[in-house]
Amino acid sequence: MNILVTGSFGQIGSKVLESLSQTNYNIRCFDLKNKQTKKVARNYKNRFEIFWGDIRDKTRLAQVVVNQDLIIHLAFHLPPINEDNLSFAREVNITGMENLIELAKKQSVPPKIIFASSVSIYGDVRNKLQPISTNAEPNPVDYYAKHKVECMEILRKSGLTYSIFILGFIPPIDSLRIDPMMFEMPLDTNIELLHEKDVALAFENAISNDDIWNRTFHIAGGEKCRLKYSDFIDQSMNTMGLGSLPKEAFGGQNYHSCFMSSEKSQAILNYQYHSAQDILSDMKEANKTIIVLVKTFRPLIRRYLIKQSPYI
Numbered sequence: 001m002n003i004l005v006t007g008s009f010g011q012i013g014s015k016v017l018e019s020l021s022q023t024n025y026n027i028r029c030f031d032l033k034n035k036q037t038k039k040v041a042r043n044y045k046n047r048f049e050i051f052w053g054d055i056r057d058k059t060r061l062a063q064v065v066v067n068q069d070l071i072i073h074l075a076f077h078l079p080p081i082n083e084d085n086l087s088f089a090r091e092v093n094i095t096g097m098e099n100l101i102e103l104a105k106k107q108s109v110p111p112k113i114i115f116a117s118s119v120s121i122y123g124d125v126r127n128k129l130q131p132i133s134t135n136a137e138p139n140p141v142d143y144y145a146k147h148k149v150e151c152m153e154i155l156r157k158s159g160l161t162y163s164i165f166i167l168g169f170i171p172p173i174d175s176l177r178i179d180p181m182m183f184e185m186p187l188d189t190n191i192e193l194l195h196e197k198d199v200a201l202a203f204e205n206a207i208s209n210d211d212i213w214n215r216t217f218h219i220a221g222g223e224k225c226r227l228k229y230s231d232f233i234d235q236s237m238n239t240m241g242l243g244s245l246p247k248e249a250f251g252g253q254n255y256h257s258c259f260m261s262s263e264k265s266q267a268i269l270n271y272q273y274h275s276a277q278d279i280l281s282d283m284k285e286a287n288k289t290i291i292v293l294v295k296t297f298r299p300l301i302r303r304y305l306i307k308q309s310p311y312i
Contacts, residue, residue, distance in 0.1 A: 003207065004028045004068040004111070006055060006100070007075030009040040011172055012116065012199060016072060017044055019200035025207070030055075030064045031075070055096035058103065065103040068111045072203055073100060076116075079181060079255065081143035093147040094154070101158045112161040112213065114206060117152055119168050119192075119220070120145040124256045130190055131259040134166070134216050142254040152216075163212040165202065165265075168194040168220035169257050171232075171279060174286040176240055176294075180308040184252035187230035191257040194221045195274035195282070202271035209268060217265040224275040226259050232276070239284045241295035242302055249309035 003020070007013045008029035020027055021044070029044065031037045033052040041050055053060035055075050065071070075096060077089035097115075104110050122132055123139035140146040155162050169191045185191075202219045206212050234244045266272050274282075284291065294301055306312060 001069045001207070002026045002028065002067055004030060004064060004071045006030045006071065006073050009037040010074060011196070012167075012170065013074045014040050014043075015196040015200040016074070016203050017048065019197070019204045021047055023204065028064065028068065030061075055099060056091050058099050061099050062103050062106075065100070065107065065111070068107075069109075070207060071100065071104065071111050071113045073097070073113055073115045076147070077144075079142065079144045081147075086143060089143065090147065094150055097151045097154055101154065101160060104160055105158070110160055112163075113155060114163045114165060114203065114212075115151065115155055117148045117164055117166045118145065119166060119218075119257050119260060120255060121149050121152075121166065122256065122258055124186075124253075125258045126186070126189060126256075128258075131192075131261040132218075133261045134218055134264070141256070161213050163206065163214070164216040165206075165219045166216065166260070167199060168192045168218070168225075168260055168262075170194045170196060170199060171236070171283065172196070173279070173282050176283070176287045176290055178305055178308060180310075181255065182233070183250050183309040183311060184255045185229050185250070185257065186252055187228070187233070187247060187250045189229040189257050190259045191227060191229050191232055192220045192222075192259050192262075193225040193227070193232070193276050193279050194219065195225075195279050198271050198274055201273070202265065202269045205269045205271060211268050217268075218260040218262045219265055219269075219271070220260040220262040221274065221276070222262055222266065222272045225272075225279070227276055229257070235280055236283065239280050239291075240287070241291050242298060242305065245302075245306060246312065249306055249312045251311040 009031045027048040077092040081089045121138040123141045138149045
């Protein structure tokens, strides 16, 4: 089977590639060439076919889509998306999806598409009964989530065979980079963590499973991965050796998460193998050298991190 992975060298794409490297599928990678993606791509240059390009470039994309049986579509402009970059982000997210579908439909045998959506599509559901089911109506409040919802509708109406995976909250395991976006989620938000290896396994197991097509699934960690965002922040900051951060540093209205019903996807794809504590332990193991440095310069790093919050 020939499989195209768009956004193949991002956080999720690289883990999907690692999982698929143990299979006999013919993998074609497609991503935008920059310093970070070039670095990740070195791990796969002798194993997979690598194409560089912009998903907005229909001519280049046409060369990539040809002869593919399945497309795992991960390429997307990530938050923050605001008025300054909205036009560019929309071209990447919406026009990119439209280009992919148009070119897929031109193939003699159109490829199937698995699209990665996000739990953020549900907006602020803190006052609603959880876990949220896949029948819940999306209520996106930020541009990223709105683009995900629009892409889902475009794909459903495309006439192609598809599956939509609504992904839970996926912390990066091997990167402890400071991201100001961490302050933009309310602390009393329910989050359901998902290990990078588990989400990659879900995509791998989906490839040969006929039960996924023309359906929408939650891909999340399950009950053992559920906690409050405040607890996750405290535990992850303590894992890094920084200690708890002041609550007043957190605010935000635009970025949300929730507990997700994932019994259906787990029954079909059998991918949930890690708990929230496993995720934190793996983060600690993967970053132990950096954590030593963090502890050494703890006061300076704490001060810098807190200054990244717009609320304090």
